[in-house]
Amino acid sequence: MLTLSAVCKRYPTGDLALTDIDLALPRGQVMALIGPSGAGKSTLIRCVNRLVEPTTGSIRLNDTEITRLSSGKLREARRTMAMIFQEYALVDRLTVMENVLSGRLGYVGFWRSFLRRYPQETVTEAFRLLERVGLAHALDKRADALSGGQRQRVGIARALLQSPKLLLVDEPTASLDPKTSRQIMRLIRELCAERELAAIINIHDVALARQFADRIVGLRAGEIVFDGKPGELTSEILTTIYGEEDWDTQATEDERYAPPSAQPLAPLARTGQLAPGLTAGGIR
Amino acid sequence: MPVSTTPQGQPAWRLRTTRAQWLGYLAWLAGISLFLLCWKLISDNTMWVFVEDAGRQGSNLIGRMLPPQWGYAHRLWKPMWDTLNIATLGTLLGIAMAFPVAFLAARNTTPHPLVRSVALVIIVSSRSINSLIWAMLLVTILGPGVLAGIIAIALRSIGFIGKLLYEAIEEIHPTPVEAISATGAGRLQVMSYGVLPQVMPAFAGISVYRWDINIRESTVLGLVGAGGIGLQLNAAINSLAWNQVSVIFLMIFVTVLVSEWISARVRHAII
Amino acid sequence: MSREQLASKGKWRRLPFIADPTLRWGLAVGAVIYLVLALSTVDVNWARVAEGASRGLNFLAAFAQPDFISRRTDIVNGLLESLTMTLTSTVIGVALAIPVGLGAARNIAPWPVYLVCRGIITVSRTFQEIIIAILFVVMFGFGPLAGMITLAFATIGFMAKLLAEDIEDLDWRQVEAVRATGASWWQTMNHAVQPQVMPRLIGLSMYRLDINFRESAVIGIVGAGGIGATLNTSISRYEYDTSAAILLIIIAIVLLCEYSSSHVRRWTQ
Numbered sequence: 117m118l119t120l121s122a123v124c125k126r127y128p129t130g131d132l133a134l135t136d137i138d139l140a141l142p143r144g145q146v147m148a149l150i151g152p153s154g155a156g157k158s159t160l161i162r163c164v165n166r167l168v169e170p171t172t173g174s175i176r177l178n179d180t181e182i183t184r185l186s187s188g189k190l191r192e193a194r195r196t197m198a199m200i201f202q203e204y205a206l207v208d209r210l211t212v213m214e215n216v217l218s219g220r221l222g223y224v225g226f227w228r229s230f231l232r233r234y235p236q237e238t239v240t241e242a243f244r245l246l247e248r249v250g251l252a253h254a255l256d257k258r259a260d261a262l263s264g265g266q267r268q269r270v271g272i273a274r275a276l277l278q279s280p281k282l283l284l285v286d287e288p289t290a291s292l293d294p295k296t297s298r299q300i301m302r303l304i305r306e307l308c309a310e311r312e313l314a315a316i317i318n319i320h321d322v323a324l325a326r327q328f329a330d331r332i333v334g335l336r337a338g339e340i341v342f343d344g345k346p347g348e349l350t351s352e353i354l355t356t357i358y359g360e361e362d363w364d365t366q367a368t369e370d371e372r373y374a375p376p377s378a379q380p381l382a383p384l385a386r387t388g389q390l391a392p393g394l395t396a397g398g399i400r
Numbered sequence: 401m402p403v404s405t406t407p408q409g410q411p412a413w414r415l416r417t418t419r420a421q422w423l424g425y426l427a428w429l430a431g432i433s434l435f436l437l438c439w440k441l442i443s444d445n446t447m448w449v450f451v452e453d454a455g456r457q458g459s460n461l462i463g464r465m466l467p468p469q470w471g472y473a474h475r476l477w478k479p480m481w482d483t484l485n486i487a488t489l490g491t492l493l494g495i496a497m498a499f500p501v502a503f504l505a506a507r508n509t510t511p512h513p514l515v516r517s518v519a520l521v522i523i524v525s526s527r528s529i530n531s532l533i534w535a536m537l538l539v540t541i542l543g544p545g546v547l548a549g550i551i552a553i554a555l556r557s558i559g560f561i562g563k564l565l566y567e568a569i570e571e572i573h574p575t576p577v578e579a580i581s582a583t584g585a586g587r588l589q590v591m592s593y594g595v596l597p598q599v600m601p602a603f604a605g606i607s608v609y610r611w612d613i614n615i616r617e618s619t620v621l622g623l624v625g626a627g628g629i630g631l632q633l634n635a636a637i638n639s640l641a642w643n644q645v646s647v648i649f650l651m652i653f654v655t656v657l658v659s660e661w662i663s664a665r666v667r668h669a670i671i
Numbered sequence: 672m673s674r675e676q677l678a679s680k681g682k683w684r685r686l687p688f689i690a691d692p693t694l695r696w697g698l699a700v701g702a703v704i705y706l707v708l709a710l711s712t713v714d715v716n717w718a719r720v721a722e723g724a725s726r727g728l729n730f731l732a733a734f735a736q737p738d739f740i741s742r743r744t745d746i747v748n749g750l751l752e753s754l755t756m757t758l759t760s761t762v763i764g765v766a767l768a769i770p771v772g773l774g775a776a777r778n779i780a781p782w783p784v785y786l787v788c789r790g791i792i793t794v795s796r797t798f799q800e801i802i803i804a805i806l807f808v809v810m811f812g813f814g815p816l817a818g819m820i821t822l823a824f825a826t827i828g829f830m831a832k833l834l835a836e837d838i839e840d841l842d843w844r845q846v847e848a849v850r851a852t853g854a855s856w857w858q859t860m861n862h863a864v865q866p867q868v869m870p871r872l873i874g875l876s877m878y879r880l881d882i883n884f885r886e887s888a889v890i891g892i893v894g895a896g897g898i899g900a901t902l903n904t905s906i907s908r909y910e911y912d913t914s915a916a917i918l919l920i921i922i923a924i925v926l927l928c929e930y931s932s933s934h935v936r937r938w939t940q
Binding site: 434435437438439441442443445446447450451454457458461481482485488489524525527528529530532533536537540541542543545546547550616617619620623624633637649652653656657 | 709710714715719720722723727751756758793797802806809813816819889896902906914922
Binding site for chain 2: 205209210
């Protein structure tokens, strides 16, 4: 569905952020993008919706060549790929509902959005999404009154209101605590399954990537150095991606946060009780 | 090196090196000579006989101001109302013009660098020229009256509000803007959802602050014929009715204090 | 129905800015009434405006060809006077503002001193420079001395207020630390207070220099010296090309001032 071929990005400062990226993402696949800071993960994700202009190469979404779109057409294309950011990408001084509705901006005219006169079915859908992420009670709260995890869920609802085909997720858990991180990742995973969305998740936490992705791509200094199933990710490969480090200690530490499925699943299951809206079918 | 070695071999610490110290002395010397030169120019252009007389003139002036002619106050309500209108309407007009200019002048919202420099020129010219000068010009063009005052205040406010607002726009958090653009929103929608909510408190604060300054400035616009209480002030001074002048001064003083209090309260409530 | 139930049916409106509807409508109606009243007092003599319109165009056209030459000596003298007034008044004003500012800081000044200093600041800030200039011209006679004293007086109010605010939210631990070494009042000021307020004081002085120059272009209207007198004459004689030249010079000097003050500020920090 999404195909990148020979994508390069060179910043005006001369730094080469991406070299010759070739990547194909089929419908419904959740792909995690891992790599050290500065490897070009953010740049890659932003090239897809052209928040960053790629220097050369081609990016195709279904049959549309993204890199050559005029700004009007680009806006149309952006509607089909929703982006989820770190928690801070909400507009603080707007209410939760306004933030969610802003996902629909690509579909409504300026005055309509300025006066907040959204079509009835958009509002219904927005409210349904808020219920789905467990925040229906907070609809009139201002975004800066929410906790980190709640803000991220509003961000997810906003992204889904776009009715996208592709999710671009940029460090969704970077500023969240380990438990909330897992809740958020599970929510993204479930929603992708429900709606058959493809997703590129750019993530620091290797353990989370292993646990929630169908496929892992490792990026180092702007080049793809690994592309495979989570199970194929060995310590040697991690060393090629991140450099020398004692990965085994890292792994046991990871296990303490996220026990593999055989062992106590209890801490994970308990999260369901704490945030009822989060589990599948948990619509109250 | 601030730490050096004395001839006796002891390390000695000084705040600055010898060279820096001499440069410092030199800068002071140059500054002081410049100041004295300027002072001499002024003193050459001054009639010192008058200055020697200043104390007597001053006490004479105060003597003639007191007691204030309180009966005059009732004739000042209409000019005061005009003054308030000049300030308020001028501020509103200024806001309306400054708002788009600020968005064109901010680095992150301007459509084109060329447009940005034009907007910056507008802001600088408006800021450099005092509202009294604008008023003088407008009085020769539009004729004396409140309208000239309103426009003068508005023209002066563009630069002030525009500058502070565009600085506020440049300081906003970029991620919400990025997030809104990623939804496929148009330019204006990005402004209204991503930028506007972030600068709104600053904008309101700046506007109220400018309104408070404009009250002060509109009290004197009448001196050049642009309406308000300044007209009465001018008339009273020209007819040497100093006991009326003191009433006007008191009136201005109270009005300005009240407007300052209101503006401080409103800004406090916003922030 | 609650807002949540309404929203689930697709009916949602933005929360109003002011929650109380009576207050909201009251304010809106009040604002409209004020605007109508205020606008009705603006009487415009359209015949006069039409007559002046051509002059307005002349004035705009004058910016295309400003005339620096024909009143050259007036402009040069006026500018020189403005610049000297600006410089001396800023130096004197800042020097006097420091004691007044210290006196107006509640945390270091005794009550009577505080009240006197606050009084000076309020009077100086309330009245426009031009009003003060009128009084000083009466006292000291026409010329730049009256202008200089006016600007210095205005500078005191401006600087002392900001300085006092700075001192009031000073980092008090540093002062205590210096005091704990047994330093005298002067030594405390020099070692604990001065380093904390100095960079901002320099920045503000540069800013005030800029303001004083702009003001010096105005107080000439009432005879207090400077470029204002030349400008006033040129405008009342409808010599717009000369006025345009003077305005352009003022803009250029203000720009220069701003540019150099940003440099000075970077250098002192």
